[in-house]
Amino acid sequence: MRKIVVHMGVSLDGFFEGPDRDISWHTMDDEMHAFINAYLATTSAFLFGRVTHELMADFWPAADQDPEVSGPMPEFAGIYRRIPRIVFSRTLEQDEWATSVHCEVDPEHIRSLQQQPGGDMTVGGADLIDAFRRHDLIDEYRLFVNPVLLGRGRPLFGPGDAPADLELVDSRRFGNGVVMLHHARRRG
Incomplete structure (x- = not known):
C-alpha cells in the first residue's frame, strides 16, 4: 500500500511561512x-x-532549461515533470501542470x-x-527543520482533533544545519 507522507520544511518554532x-x-x-x-x-504522486x-x-517545469540552475536542481525539474501532480482546490479548474484537480479531499478516493x-x-x-490529518490519512512525516526561529508566521500544523502517536524512523543532519526528522504513525 502506498503511504501518504508530509514532506515539508519548517522553522524550529513550527512555521512553514514567515510573515507575508x-x-x-x-x-x-x-x-x-x-x-x-x-x-x-x-514517489508516485505529489498531492498539492x-x-x-x-x-x-x-x-x-522548465527549471532545467535555465542556465543559472545547477547542481541537483535540473534533476528535480525532470522528477517534477514525470510524477503526477494531484491538486486540491476550490478555485482552480485545471491547468497544464495539474494531472488532476479535485475540489475537496475525499477519504475514500485517497484510500x-x-x-x-x-x-x-x-x-x-x-x-x-x-x-488529510482530519481524515486520518497521513502515514508519515518528513519534516526538514531549518535552524531559524521566526516568532510568527503561518504554522504548519493547526489544532488537531486527536493526538497522533508517532515513532521516529530516521533523522539526518545536513551540512547547512537543517535536520530532517522522519516519523511514522503508530496505528492499531
Whole structure:
C-alpha cells in the first residue's frame, strides 16, 4: 500500500511561512537537494494544495532549461515533470501542470489511490495537510527543520482533533544545519 507522507520544511518554532508568506529563510544546498531528489524520485504522486501547486508550477517545469540552475536542481525539474501532480482546490479548474484537480479531499478516493501500485505520495501545503490529518490519512512525516526561529508566521500544523502517536524512523543532519526528522504513525 502506498503511504501518504508530509514532506515539508519548517522553522524550529513550527512555521512553514514567515510573515507575508515569506519562505526565503528555507535553507537548501546541493547535499540536501540530492537527498530530497533521491527520495522523491521513488514517489508516485505529489498531492498539492493550489498555492503550493502554483509556486511549484511557476518554476519547476522548465527549471532545467535555465542556465543559472545547477547542481541537483535540473534533476528535480525532470522528477517534477514525470510524477503526477494531484491538486486540491476550490478555485482552480485545471491547468497544464495539474494531472488532476479535485475540489475537496475525499477519504475514500485517497484510500483507493493508496491501494494502487507505486511509491509513496507526498502531500504539501498547510491547508491540505490539515484536511488529510482530519481524515486520518497521513502515514508519515518528513519534516526538514531549518535552524531559524521566526516568532510568527503561518504554522504548519493547526489544532488537531486527536493526538497522533508517532515513532521516529530516521533523522539526518545536513551540512547547512537543517535536520530532517522522519516519523511514522503508530496505528492499531
